[in-house]
Amino acid sequence: MAVKLLLENDHIEGIRYYDTYRKHGGYRAAEKAFKMATADIVEEVKKSGLRGRGGAGFPTGMKWSFLAKPEGVPRHLVCNADESEPGTFKDRYLMEFHPHLFVEGLLISSFALGSNHTYIYIRGEYAWIVDILEQAIAEAKNNGWLGKNILGSGFDCEIYVHRGAGAYICGEETALIESLEGKRGNPRMKPPFPAIQGVWMRPTVVNNVETIASVVPIINMGGEEYAKIGVGKSTGTKLLSACGNINKPGVYEIDMTISVEEFIYSDEYCGGIPKGKRLKACIPGGSSVPIIPANLLLKTAKGQTRYMNYESLADGGFVYGSMMGSGGFIVLDEDQCVVRHTMSLARFYNHESCGQCSPCREGTGWMYKILKNLEYGKGKISDIDLLWDIQRKIEGNTICPLGDAAAWPVAAAIRHFRDEFEWHVLNPDESQKRNYGLAHYADPIHVPASA
Amino acid sequence: MSEQPKFKVTVDNISIEVPAGTTILNAARMIGGDVTPPAMCYYSKLKDSGGKCRTCLVEVSKGSDKDPRPMPKLVASCRTTVMDGMEVKNITSEKVVDARKGIVEFLLINHPLDCPVCDQAGECDLQNLSYEHGSEGTRYEFKRRTFEKEDIGPYISLHMNRCIMCFRCVFTADQLTDKREHGILERGDHAQISTMLNKALDHDFIGNVIDVCPVGALTDKTFRFKNRVWFTKPLDAHRDCSNPKCGGKVRLWMRGEEVFRVTARKDQWGEVEEFICNECRFHKKETRDWVIEGPSVIARSSVISQGHYVGTKKSQVLIDKVIGKQPKYLLDIHDISDVNRPEIDLSKIEGPAHSSDFKR
Structure with missing residues (x-):
């Protein structure tokens, strides 16, 4: 039985209440x-090796220690609950069923960072969770955990819930800050980083919900104990939201020591693929990370077993690997069409681009239009190369990572599934009636012998 | 006050010492010439502008003397400050040239190719940019994006299809006027400049949005379709403006004795030197309103300077000397054409000239 920290008390009825x-x-x-x-406290978090659970995996303790502490200027902790990544819904589960764990995490983090006014920026679509959180905050306040002079320490803390208006871009930390200030949710230019000038130009730390919640077990068991869970630099436990063609979609807590194969096929987790179908591809960390075919998902390019942790999933870089991302584990079986799948992701990023910088504003729409042509049998072979060129020119040239997030899935789909794209072009009529199928995507890959 | 520390920065192998806090773009502008990255959204007179168009991306091959690591991604030179010993590659970097080509393509895929009927043609930053950094032809095969027309008042014409979302006009309105009435609506590829409820832009400095617009999205309604900028003659002029914030220093765009257009004076980077008020811009269109200082200096490379280089000599007309008498023309075009009547002032006609304006 794997270690559970965040969802330890998941089975207890009424854990939602104080x-x-x-x-x-x-x-x-x-x-x-x-x-x-x-x-x-900051030192404990540093020792724990906790990495940001929002997607980038930046060490949280390090982020906290970067926070500027000028005299007389208030500091803020902002919790990023704008979970809008397609395939990711772990924070929703945490906030909906364990609001007090979250509030406790916020309280400890606020105390550690000296934030008297802490904000939860929650996704607008999570309307009912706002009520749950506000109830939890009120309960905590009634019991003396929030408000003035908490536990006689002289520390004041208030937590506010702020609803977004339904923009994916507001999950980017600087866009979130702009939106929280009441402005248009456009990402800011960095530097200055939020740790120096964030909300209202004050030093700000923006953390993901799961990161904040993980602070509770870290304090409970101590940073060093926490770091013993997991492997290497992937310490602690991670929530994964599994969806797609699996028997048991849902939120799972793993300790990052299990293999990808075990995660998909064991009954404890996803429970295999329905109707005995075969695995074709998988996006292991939410829609922004590269898609990888079955053969590269279960084994790395070096022929080793791939594990569910930051390093192993990223093994081989973007050519042979992917990313842990935000933990939105999307499984595609043999009946799924990668072209169609890529098109719908491109549509999403086109719709969610903020329109501030040119590569993303113009490029995402262009990619979507080309992919639409390819999917509906109107594409040309040259479109595939064009698509590759467009994504290459978007990636890395934008203000915020949304450009990269739009480019990576397209790049990975072409890199690994180019023959499926070509099949769509060469068989325009047939591609409208049936899918390309599994083809060779699960075949074992040749591993060159090395010394 | 102690003297500001100077940082040494090298752009395309040319070194210069600049005060700390200077951006890479401004350092490159101090060097000048081809090493200066193009800027479509950055405007040194407007706070917070820049970083959006991405045309000024450069490669930082050495971060600084203390930390010589190169920066992992291309950086927007208009928003990145220099460090001591920084080495920047602009046109010497293949990555930059390639990325810039991509950006120009992105900017152009939805930009209408209506330069022949666009008033900005000839002084358009996007024209210059695509000429210098773009590629021939387009790979875009879809319908271009269009917007509904919106009327934003009697003086300024908004042509949203041409907009490249530089945000300069928004910053101008924010920083020059007390109350901004227009802004960005929608998001992504449907983001647009709008006043939401068809409000007219009304403030005595709002006319400056025309000058800061790099493309033909915001143009002067009092000048629309009246003349091509390269046919007009730019002259520097001034007047005693009653508006305390306006210096009254302008550039007149003349043809013959007529003032066709009044704009603010622009420097060599196409940036306004001093913002002017609407009174000067839209209402003082007589030569007698102004004290003319002399011809404006326009960069030779500009299409505006076509035909009026300083110091050029016109070749002599020799035909009368050759044939010994004034030539007798078979036809004076003004005798038979209704259209070409020199006594009609084109600048006085409301809107573009039509043949009906020349009917006797």
């Missing part, structure tokens, strides 16, 4: 944290 949560050890970490020095 009394039940408190009875099962809730707010113990907060009690402990308020007896510690703030620098020690």
Whole structure:
């Protein structure tokens, strides 16, 4: 049985409410944290090796230590709950069923960072979760965990929930800050980084919901203990939201030691692919990360087993690997069409581009139009090369990572599934009636012998 | 006050010392010439502008003396400040040239190719950019994006299809007027400049959005379709403007004795030197309103300077000397043509000239 930290009490009914949560050890970490020095909490988080769970995987302790602390200027913690990545829904689960774990994490983090006003920027579509969170915040406040002079420490903290208006781009931290300030959600130019000038030009830390929640077990068990879970630099546990062609879609907590194969096929997790179909491809970390075919998903290019952790999923770079991303695990079986799939992702990024910088504003729409032609049998062979060239010119040339996120899925789809694209072009009529199928995408790959 | 530290920065193997805090683009502008990256959205007179068009991307091959690592991605030179010992590659970097070509293509795929009827033609930054950094032909095979027309008042014409989303006009309105009435609506490829409820832009400095617009999206309604900029003669002039914020220093665009257009004076980077008020821009269209200082200096490379280089000598007409008398023309075009009547002032006609304007 794998270690569970965040979803440890998942089976307990009513864990959503304060009394039940408190009875099962809730707010113990907060009690402990308020007896510690703030620098020690940051040090614990550093020791834990916790990496940002929002997608980029940046070490959280490091991010916290970058926070500027000028005299007399308030600092803010902002929690990024604008979870809009297609395929990712782990934060929703956490906020919906474990709001107090989240609030406790926010409280400890706010104390560590010295944030008296902490904001939760929540995705507009999560309308009902706002009520859940506000109820949890009110309960916490009634029990003396928020407000003035918490636990007699002299530390004041208020948590506010701010609803977004349904823009994916507001999940980008600087766009989120702009939106929180009441402006148009356009990403800011960096530098200055939010750690120096964030909300209202004050030093700000923006963290993902799961990252914040993970602070609770870190304080409870200590950073060093936490770092022992997992492998290498992938410490602790990670929530994965599995969806697509699997028997048991849902949110799973893993300790990052299991293999990808085990995650997909074991009954404890996804439970295999329905109707005995074969695995064709998978996006292991939410729609922005490269898609990889079955043969590269289960084994790395060096022929080793691929594990569910940051390093192993990224093994081989973008040519042979992918990314852990935000943990939106999307499985495609043999009946799925990669061209159609890529088209729908391109449509998403076209729709969600903020329109600020030219490569992303113009390029995403262009890619979508070309992919639409390819999917509906009107494409040309040269379109595939054109698509490759467009994504190459978007990637890395934009203000924020949305450009990269739009380019990577297209790049990976062409890189690994080029023959499927070509088949669509060469068989325009047939491609409208049936899918390309599995072809050779699950065949074992040749591993060159090395010394 | 202690003297500001100077940083040494090398752009395309040319070194220069600049004060700390200078951006790469401004350092390159100090060197001048071809090493200066093009800028479509950055405007040194407007705070916070830049970073959006991505045409000024450069490669930083050496971060600084202290940290010589190159920067992993191309950076927007207008928003990146120099470090001591930084080495920047602009036109010497293949990556930059390639990326810039891509950006120009992106900017052009939805830009209408209506230069022949666009008033900005001849002084359009996008024309210059695509000529210098773009590629021939297009690979775009889809319908171009179009927008509904919106009327934003009697003086300024908004042609949204031509907009490249530089945000300069938004910054101008933000920083020069008390209340901005237009902004960006929608997002992504349907983002557009709009006033939302068809409001007229009304402020005595709002006319400056015309000058800062790099393309023909915002043009002067009092000058529309009246003349080509390269047929007009730019002259620097000034007047005592009653508006305390306006210096009254302008550029007149003349043809013969007529003032066709009044704009602010622009420097060699196409940026306004001093913003002018609407009164000067739209209402003072008589030569007697102005004290003329002399011809404006326009870069030789500009199409505007066609035909009026400073110091050029006109060749003598020798036909009368050769034949010994004034030639007798078979036909004076003004006798038979209704259209070409020199006594009609084209600049006084409302809107573009039509044949009906010349009917006797």
